[in-house]
Amino acid sequence: MGIPVFILAGLLVHVVFLASIFDIYFSSPLVHGMTPQQTPLPPPARRLVLFVADGLRADSLFELNSNNTPQAPYLRAILENNGSWGISHTRVPTESRPGHVALIAGFYEDVSAVAKGWKENPVEFDSVFNESKYTWSWGSPDILPMFAKGATGDHVYTFCYTAESEDFGAQDAAELDTWVFDHVKSFFNSSRSNQTLFSALNEEKVVLFLHLLGIDTNGHAHRPYSKEYKENIRKVDEGVKEVVSVLESFYGNDGKTAYILTSDHGMTDWGSHGAGHPSETLTPLIAWGAGVNYPQKVTSQLFEDNFLKGIFNYVKMRMLLFAQADIAPLMASLIGVPFPLNSVGTLPLEYLNNTDHFKAESMFTNAVQVLEQFKVTKHMVKKKNVSLNNNYCCTVPLSDSEQINFLKKARLYIQQQKYNEAVSLCKTLINLALEGLSYYHTYDRLFLGLSIAVSFVGWTTYVILVIIKTHTNLINYQSNNKVSWKFLLFLFSALCILGLFLKFCLVANLWSLPIGQAVGFFLTCILGIELLVFSFFYRSTLTVGLLVFAGWPVITQLWVQAKRTTLIWTLLCVLLAVFPLMPVVGRESNIPLVIAAGLTTLLISCFSLASFSRGEYKYQSKEDLKVYLYQMFSIALSTYVVSSTHNSLKNKQGLPIFNQIISWMTLAFSSALPLLSPTLLFQRLFSILLSLMATYLLLSTGYEALFPLVLSGLLLAWIQMEQEALQHYGLSLKPKVTLAVFNFAYATDITQFRQLHLDDIRRSFFFVSFCWLLRRVVMSFSCFPSFDPASVYCFLTVFSPFMMGGLLLLKVVIPFVLVSCAFEAVQVTTQLSSKSLFLIVLVISDIMALHFFFLVKDYGSWLDIGTSISHYVLVMSLTIFMMLMNGLAQLLTTKRLELSRRTKHHST
Template sequence: MDIPVFILAGLLVHCVFLVSIFDIYFSSPLVHGMTPQQTSLPPPAKRLVLFVADGLRADSLYELDSNGTARASVLENNGSWGISHTRVPTESRPGHVALIAGFYEDVSAVAKGWKENPVEFDSVFNESKYTWSWGSPDILPMFAKGATGDHVYTFCYAAESEDFGAEDAAKLDMWVFDHVKSFFNSSRNNQTLFSALNEEKVVLFLHLLGIDTNGHAHRPNSREYQENIKQVDEGVKEIASLIDNFYGNDGKTAFILTSDHGMTDWGSHGAGHPSETLTPLIVWGAGVNYPQKVTTQFFEDNFLKEWKLENLKRLDVNQADIAPLMASLIGVPFPLNSVGTLPLEYLNTSALFKAESMFTNAVQILEQFKVKMSQKKETTLSILFTPFNELQQYIQSLKKSTVLFYGFASAGMIITFFLLIQTCPWTYYIYCLLPVPVWYAVVFSFFYRSALTVGLLVFAGWPVITQLWIQAKVLYSLIWTLLCVLLAIFPLMPVVGREPNIPLVIAAGLLTILISFFSLASLCKSENKYRDNEDLKVYFYQIFSVALSTYVVGSTHNSLKIKQGLPVMNQIISWMTLALLLLSPTFLFERLFSILLSLMSTYLLLSTGYEALFPLALFGLMFVWINMEQEALQHYGLSLKPKLAVFNFTCTMDITQFRQLHLDDVRRSFFFVFFIVTAFFGTGNIASINSFDPASVYCFLTVFSPFMMGGLLLLKVAIPFVLVSCAFEAVQVTTQLSSKRYITCCISALHFFFLVKDYGSWLDIGTSISHYVLVMSLTIFMMVMNGLAQLLTTRRLGLPRRNKHHSM
């Protein structure tokens, strides 16, 4: 079979397997065709006002301020309160879906990145007579998009207003409050609008994003975050008073104040920490119980004592329970896809109304089961359709680790047995058995990053174990050991929950410049007759670029700290640096170091802490790896070894016909896979991507732009991959082995296929998907990286060369 056809066939197979999990595991659980259910009794409220303070933590609202007074002024005298328990991912979209539609994120939405639902869903807004909403363009349109008819209206500020570098993000909330005031004032001169506002089953939704934005930019313990909460509290009081006055204090308005998610102390959200999953809930007005005095109440947490709220009854709910509560208060049908249960203790109605509402809630949930069962019957043979009586899920993830361990241990024993019966030299045991713990560490690192530390510490002893230090220079062996130990520290560092450390980023930039000058001095002293000294100018431009990036990082974060925003010149320089790629001549070490400098400028601009040092440590190890692998050539009697000092990537030729595969080649492939995995998990994991710090992209933009920010984050993730791939390209050509001879094992992909989850938290589901996608994409990704490495190592991207004029 022709090689290109074989490669294309392999790519096609991997793509099919990659897509298969979405067809096998992830089909939408939402069903349609249910009959709407609502209580026939008159509701206690004619209208509902929903305030959602995005990113507001429960403790931040309920705890006493510095003056010893409650931040939530409506709490003690007006209504009932409690904690709304959210589910992961603690993000704005799934939080609002749970609040307003009553169900937790549709698992099939993973195919669209959780940005929009692949199927339509019902919501309280859709069931209302009219809904008016004000706030973010990222949240409001998704509930208007799927609404039937023309009765859900949205008023959004410009997306550019969501600026993390703004002097005060509370202006977003002030915009909402001001526009609501203008809306009610203008309605007095608009009879159509005035009549609509006086209808029953009306919903007013105020989405307040300022607290979330200030939390990301300044952290929840900052003055800005706390002041924003006070401003929201004052705004809520003012809007509530305005609405009551507008309707003549008719007592028919219900109010709800809550949040979509909380926020960690370091200003992120997305995972399952209590600071992210515990959100406030305060309900008051028509049909709502007044504050209930109690003498004692018990909760496992100690929040009541901290908040001085021991005597006010705390009523906790699940986030999805708020949707049926809103529906019950204004008498609209329960959202068809809701899984929430009505929190009766919040209602101040007759026992009959409560009983009818409970019954309606139960029938509405039962309707979903009936439709689902009917659909299942239609697509299943009758003899095979039997109810499953024991609805239990048996999950034992520590057992998974045990099976994994014994599986690799068994593989090691089998290899040892075959080596024994062949009476192989003791070095063969090392060559064959070393990949076993390495591959085990690779798989295990998907669950525990610290496994990479173990693997790197094993690598540190490689020159001694294999006696390679005798053939190679002792200095290289020592540097190899030192860099392995140094790199082993990074997987032990936290990936979320750390404060930015800009001085460390600046130190990384200065260290890069210092190393560059030493390397430049070494190149100037070298006696490579093929080198053109004019090409050294490229290095000066690259060093200048690193220095400029270092300055921009410090300058930008200092400017944001004093609330002067992102300097325009810094932003221009950052984007120009991103687009600038200069590469030195194609001599091996010069080209590799040139690639590092080109990528390091961008990496510094995207760093906020210790990870800025990671590319330097990784590149140093790759540099030594190339030298060590060339020295290992004599293991199989190859006397012809290229002189690395003058080795040129563009002069290589395919000499694989003179070279057969050896055991060391298998070990090299394992080394490559391990370093590729280290490149990803060394400074991050799925959780770090899920809740990345927006400060990482502040040199490029501060206005919220998920696609742009996500693209920059992926670029940062890809840079270590490129460094490893380019180093591996050098290893291949210097050890006289073509990359076509390497075959990637897909056994681990099969392992992760069976670990994919379509149940549990979104973090668990997303992690299982990411693991499978990462492993399944590894083959495709390595082919892409191999092509990119060949492009970067063999092509010339430099400054325009001056023509030399010679006299006759």
């Protein structure tokens, strides 16, 4: 198989492996064909007003100011005198789309839907808005349309401001909320002169939805403890008070309006969200008005979570705890509309101020609605899987007869006015139906998981065979040049045993026990892979690994023949080991460090320019020198733009258009400039660093700006150390190459390549280790998975999730490009083909991926399940990414664009 075909095949295989996990674990939970369920008794409210304060932290709403006054006095008075309050638990990812879907539709969207957009729905779903008679909504163009599009009929109306209004650099993002409040008041004032609208507003089953984005925007721009964030909460409190006054006046204080204020997600202290910290997953809810219970004072309440304890200490009123999806059935019950068809929420009865009969009927309706989903899902799975029979499904409760018995018994309890017993039985039925839903939704996981595991073993076996057959002398070829079937059987068995051994040790927790007599090198490889796996859970493991790397030349006696390079290697390893211990970037911006990184880069460039102007490093033409000087100018300009932009934003003057143009131009030209530089090793690598560093500075907000400099220094030392190691072990096919004159363009002669050696596994492991270092450290630089837009403010401040996400991804890619180019240099300077070492990298990465595949959970908390899946996805994505980076590195190091140059005429 040729190299291009092999690369394409490898990419296809790994894309399939990656996509499989989405089919197994991230498939949509939605089913269709259920019958709508509605409580038969008259509802307490004719209309519902839903306020969603996007990005509002629970503690920020309830905390007291320094003078012991409430942060939101109007809402505080409501929860103390008129309504109920509590904390809802969201699910990861804590982003706007899944949060609003859980609130309004009652189900938790699969994670992959987040990547499919805010405005377009990957699947149509039912919601409280869809079931209402009329819904009017005001707010963000990123949220409102997705609930209007899925609605049947023409009864969900949206009023949105422009997307350009969502500007993180705006003078006051609270104006977004002011826009909503003003338009709601204007809407009701104008309706008095519009008889059609006036009549519609006075219908039953009406929903008014106010989406308030200002708090989230100010939190991203200024952090949740900032003056702007707290002032925005105060403005929302005043706006809610004004809207309630307008509505009560419009409806003549008829007492038929229910109000709910909540949030889609919270926010971390450093202004991001998307992950699972309590500050992100715990959101406030205050309900009051028609049908809502009154507050209850308590002196104490037990909580396991310290975050909840802190919130309770602010209020000293009974705190209700529930899931975010429970809010949808609460809203449906208050205005008497059918529960959303795919809702998995359980009606929180503690919020209802109604008769026990109404509560029992509502809970019965809730139970039938969830049971309908269970029945449809079970039917679909049985239809798809012919082998699925009653004997196999005996572990799942709720047979057809049990369903009938539950419903009959609950209905009998209601008829006998045993309402508490009916409610208890309905809750049991809901829990059993949700358990059954989960079972049938995950029915195919075991079979699909085994299929992927076997495919992994087969692919890895094939790659090992390619390595042994093509790049080693371990196989004695027969006359037909085919490998012995006995050898294939032995290799396949060994690989299977290795996989089972890893799985067995994981399940039985035997890593700490003696493994017996084994080859030291094999144990070292296993230990190294396990340390890399362990680093996914503890970043400090990377620090330990780098300190071990620092001692590598001493252990192997390389320091004897390369004392100066060894010293540099050791110092840079120790310096790089500090970065995994640093806090996540985004907590506090530190622009002076970014400026210092830019100035340091310029200083290093000046020293390098002096070196490149003489001796073996000398530039061949003035055009080469011009490219280098332009790159230095680009570094200086980027440093200025970063400083200028953040000063402008700090003064609330927005993003200067000049800075924005320079930033995008730097990004556009940075990838092409290295191709104009000479292909000599140090000159080309340094050119790549300067071009990428100019863009990286624009995407930096703190100490992470120094990371590429330290990393690049270590990579250059690595290249030199590997050449010394080649001579040390006597593997070189030719005399020692002077790296100063080494040319990438002339390093493709296949006759100069040698076969693989045992030490080459160590080279590949170094590369994999650098990649995992980047994954753990650089991902924290870019605030993944939490969303913090501060890194992209030099490019744009108007909210654009995909554009911002793409720029943050670029910030991750840049260090990977540096490592990949260095690895390419290591391969060619150690006289190996680009394919041989990378195949070993592929094997190591796939063994790690298989390891994480065994770690995937489908039990425990949703966060535990999601975390285990995300680790596998990250490993697989990185494996695919490394394959792409390998091709990009070859392009950046070996190719050169020749511009038209003026020919010099010399006089004779």
